[in-house]
Amino acid sequence: MPDEKPVPSMSSAGTVFHIQRFSIHDGPGIRTTVFLQGCALSCFWCHNPEGSTTHPVLQFYADRCTACGACVQACPHHAHEFRDDVHLFHRERCVTEGACVESCFSQALLLTGRSMTVAEVMAEVLQDTAFYERSGGGVTLSGGEPSLSSAFSGELLAQCKARGIHTAVETCGEAPWASLADLLPVTDLVMMDIKHMVPDRHRAATGKANDRILDNARRLAGTGKPIVFRTPVVPTVNDTEEQIADIAAFIRTLIDQRNGSAAPPADRAHIRYELLTFHRLASDKYRSLGREYRAATLEPLPKSRMQELADVAAHLGVDTAIR
Amino acid sequence: MSTALVQELSFRERIAMLRATKMRHTEEKWREIGSLDMDDLPIMLPPPEMRKIVRIVSGSGIVISDALFSNFIPTSNHPSGGFFGARACGENFRALLDIHPPYVDPVSSLAGGYMASFLAYRDPAWNPDCDYAHLHAEQNLYKLHHGIGAVQHFCQDMTIGFRLGWNGLLDQIHRYRGVQRDDEAQELYDGLEQCVLGIQNWIERHAAAARTMAREEMRPELRKNLFELAEMNAALVTRPPVTFREACQWMLWYQLAAKMYNMSGSLGRIDQFLYPYFVADKERGILTDEEALFHLACYFIMDTSYTQLGGPDAEGNDTTNPLSFLVLEAAHLLKIPVNVGVSVGAHTDRRLLRRGVEILFEDKTGIPKFLGVDRTSEGFARNGYPIALGRERTYSGCHWCAIPGREYTVNDCVKINLPVLFDTALRDMMSDPALEKNTTVLWARFTHHLRRAVDVIAQSLDFHMDHMFQVYPELMLDLLCHGPIERGRDASHGGVEFYNLCVDAAGLATTADSFAAVEQRVDRERKITWVQLRQELDADWAGPAGERTRLMMKQIPRYGSGSSRADDYGKMIAGLFTTSVKAKPTPHGFNMIPGIFSWAANIVMGKDVGATPNGRHAQSPISHGPNPDPGFRKDAAPTALAITVAGIQPGYGNTAPMQIELDPGLSKNNEDIDKIVDLIITHFDLGGTQINMNILDKKAILEAHKDPSKYPDLVVRVTGFSAFFASLSPEMRQIVVDRIIAEG
C-alpha cells in the first residue's frame, strides 16, 4: 500500500458563537471566519463579549421583547418574570439550557453559542469554496481563543487543508505554547495580538500580564510561519506614539531574528503588522449580557491619527497596515 | 459693461455648472410633481406660462402628478377621444414637437432638452375597439402585469441613424412607400414621416436659438460654443454626423425624441458605435480625451439611458476600448444616475471592472452595475439561436438586453406575481372539502395556477402583438430598426427579425419562505392548524397573539440562508416557472423568455396580496427581484446571497439580477477592492446574470429618510436603476432603509 494520509476526523465538537462568511478583513482573499467561544483574556473593550466565556450564556435583548410571556412559561427555573409590565430577567437563576430561546420568536432571547461538530462547520465553510478559489481566500479561526479548543480547531483546520483551503488562526497569544504549536502544521497564517509591552499595563487592560504572549510571539517567529501581529488601538490603553513604537520595535527584533536565522531577506514580508481601529459598536451586546461596557465612553480614533501611529511603526522597518 | 479679461471656463467648471442646472431642474420637479419611483429622467418642466399639472398613474402604478404643456391638445381620431394608429400618433407627435420650445444651454457642447412625455397626452391610452374582455377574468384573478399595451423596452440600432441622418431616413421612407403599397404600410410611412419632419423642424429651431443667443453672449468661449452649436445643428437637420461631437449630438436628438415619444431609454453599446468617430477625430487631431469626456458628460446630463461597456464581439473577444473607460469616467464626474453597466466575462478586461468597483465605492451612487455577459449570451443560445447572436444582445434596460435594431421583446413589462398565485392556491385548498390540507397539496395547486397564469400571459401577449400597431406603434424605434421601413410593418407587428417576449416572475422570496413556513410550522411541528393560519392571514395577524404567530412563521431558516427548505423551494419555484414558460411558445408561435425581476413594482404588486405565511403583512411590498428578504442571514453574507441568486437563474438569456447592498467601510484599500471584484466574478462563474450593487452609507440614508430635501445629491440604486433618494416615495425609501437596517 502506498502511504495514505490519515483522513482527519470530523467528530470533535466545539462551541461556535458565530460564523461570518464573506469576511474580508481577516486574512487574504474572501474568507469564512469561525468564532469559537472562550478566551483567556478579558480585554475591557472586547468587540465580541459574547465569546468570552467557554460556555454559551443567554443574551436578552429587552428592546426586541414583545412581552408575549412565552418565556415565563417555558423557563423551569423561573428566570423570567413580568413585574408591572416590565420583563425582568434573573440571570442568577438561569442554567442556560435554552428552553426559553425556543419559545421566543422575537429574537429577544438568544444563546451566545452552540455546540457544532467539525462536520457541521465544514458544511457551512465549504459553501464558499468558489469564492476562496477565485480570491485566494480561505478559513480563519477566531474567537474567543481558538487554541483553547485545540482538538476541535486542529481537526477543523486539518479538514480545510485536506481540501486545499488556506487557513489562518487569530490568537490573543495567551495560551500554552504546546496548544498553539499543535495547530501550526495545519495553519498557513497566524494572526496574533500584541496589546501592550508593559506587563502591568497589559494586566490592567486585559486581566493578564504579557510574558507568555511575548514568549509565544518569539517562538512563533522562530518557526518561519507567516505572521501578522495586530494591535487593537484603544484610547487610554495604547494609542500613543511610544506605546506603538514599543510594540513595533519588538516586532522588528523578531523580523531581524528571523532574517538572521538564515532565512532569505524576502522572508521579512512574512511578518507584518496591522493596527486595528477601535469602534464602540458593542454596547447592545454588553447590555444583552447584563455586563458593563467600560469602553462605551471612549472616542474612536480618527483615520488621520491611526495613520500617524502606523507611520511610527513603519519607520521602524515594520510593514504596517490599518484595518 | 466691464471689458476686463475674464478667465475662460474650464471643462470641469462647465460640467459643474451643467450639473447645478440639472439639480435645479430636478428639485423644481420634486416641488411641482413630487416623488417618481423610477429612473431619473432628465425631463424638464414646461415653462411656467405653458405648464399644466395633472394626476396620472406612474410606472410603478402609483398615482403621481405630471406636468403637461397647456397649449397642446392632441387631435382625436376616435369617438373615445383618443388617437390611435401610426398616422394619428405621428401627426400628434409632430404637433407636440412643433410647440416644444428649444432648449440651449450655452455651457453645454450639445443642444437640446425635453419637457414633454407624449404618453401623458393619450386619453384613453388603449383603443376600446381592441377589446380583450375575454382575458379579463383570469388577468384579474392572478393580478397579472400582462403586457397588453406595453411600449418600447427593446433597443434601436443607432448606427442606422449615424449612417443615414434625418434626410437619409426620409429618403428611405419615400423609397419603400413605393414598394410596400398596402394600407398598413402606407399608414406607417405617414406616421414615420411626420416624426422625422417634426424632429427636423425642432432641431432647426435650436440652431436658430443658438445663433440668437450667440450674438448676445459676452463670454467669448461660450459665444464660440453657441456659434458652433448653431452651425452643427443646422447641418444635422439633414446630413448624418461626421465628428464625435456631431455623433453625440445626433444621438441626443434621437434619444430625446424617443424619450418624449414613449420614454424609450435604451442606448446600448455607445463605447462601440461612437468609437469610430472617436478614433477618426483623434487621428485628425481635432479631439482630445478631455474633450471627448466633456461631450459625453454633456450628453449624460440630458440623457441617462442604459448603456453597456465592453463585452464580447460576435466571436467572443472583448471589445473594451479607451472610450469604455471614458464613459465610465464621465459618469464618475457627474455623480448623477447614469445607467452604465460594465461587462464581466471570461475574456473581459479586469481593469474596467476594477475601475468600476473603485468608482462605485467612491461615488456611492450604485453606478456602474455589472453584467454577466457570458451567462446571458449562452442562455440566449439555449432558445435555439447561435451564440454569436447572444453576444450581440446588448444591455439596454433596467435588467434586460436586446439585439439592437433586430429584436422586439416587451422586456420588463410582463410580470407574474408569485405570492398572488400562492394565495390563490391556499384559498383553493382551504375551500375544497375534497382536498387534503398539506403542503404537498398546496404545491400541486400552486403548480396548476402558475401554469395557468403563464397561459393567460401567452394569450395576452398574442393579443398585444395583434393590436399594438393599431393603437400606439413604435414610431421612433421603428426608424432605427432593421425591417420596419423595409417591410412597412411596425416593430410590434412583424417589422423586425426576432421576437423573444419577456415573462418575469416576481416575489420569489415571499413565496419560497411562505412554502417553507407552512411546511415547518403547520405540517411538521403542528404549531398551528391550516384553519388557524388562514384566519390569521385574513386578519392580517391582528392582536398580540397574531403578532406572535406572525413572528413564529417568519422565524424559520429563510430563502438565502443556504441549504434550507426555503432555499429548496426557491429553486423549485424558479424551476417550475422556467419550465412553464419554456414549455411552449404562445399560441401564435412567439418565443417567450423567463426572467425573475420585480423592478420597483414590488410595492404596487404587494398591494395586490393579503398577508402571506412568511410573516408578511397584507398589502406590504413583496420581495424584490430574485433576492432574499432583508435579514435572511445573521451575517448577511454577500457570498450566501450570491450563491442563492446564482442558483435560481432561469438560464435563457433574460436575467434574475442580484441586488446587493454593501457598507462603505468594506473597502479600506486596494486589496479590498480586489475582493469585491472577485465576489462579482464568482457570482457570474456560478451562473449569475446581473449585479446591482449599492454602497449605502447608513447614517446618510437614515437622515435623508427623515428629511430628503437635506440630501438632494444622494443617489441610490433602487433596483435595475439608480435614482436620487429624494425623488423616491416614502414607501420606496422605506424599502431602501429596511435593506440597510437588516444588513446591520
Ligand code: SF4
Ligand atoms: S418570549 Fe421573547 S418576546 Fe416573549 S416575553 Fe419572552 S423575551 Fe419577550
Ligand code: SF4
Ligand atoms: S436558558 Fe433555560 S434556565 Fe435560562 S432563562 Fe432560558 S429557560 Fe430559563
